Amino acid sequence: MKNLLLSLTLLLSTMSFSFAQRAAYVDMTKIMDAVPEYKTAQAELDQLAERWRQEIAKEYEQIEQLYREYQAREVLMSEEMKTQKQNEIIEKEKAVRALQDQRFGPEGELFTKRQSLVKPIQEKVYKTIELLAKERNYDFIFTAPDGSQMIYAKADKDLTAEVVKRLGK
Secondary structure: OHHHHHHHHHHHHHHHHHOOOOEEEEOHHHHHHOOHHHHHHHHHHHHHHHHHHHHHHHHHHHHHHHHHHHHHHHHHOOHHHHHHHHHHHHHHHHHHHHHHHHHHOOOOHHHHHHHHHHHHHHHHHHHHHHHHHHHOOOOEEEEOOOOOOEEEEOHHHOOHHHHHHHHOO
């Protein structure tokens, strides 16, 4: 009986090890900080963003100046002149907001520039992680410290097609 119990325990523990999955994590911040090309790209992006911020700030200063001039002369203006000046200020504000969106918006020039500079570096990092995962036989690799983003998974671990198939039944 003891031998049978020992054999069963050994068999079960061996089976659990055979089903074990290997996972690891990486700290992407530390990795990217260690890549000189990334630091160079980030510095270039920071300089570009600062130059554009200053350009937009000057435009807003000009709008403020136009508004102060309007307020100072408002009592001397006809209704037509007031409307014309107000429209001029409003149009200038719209143009600056459009410029701001063009530079910093979700599909703006800064985003596009970031993609062109940083994406090749990220791809290089991800390829290195994938090679390392395959060499060391990892099933999954997550980001650290919270592990919220999976950046590598073995293809045979993807159950998406099976879930879709079963949902279609």
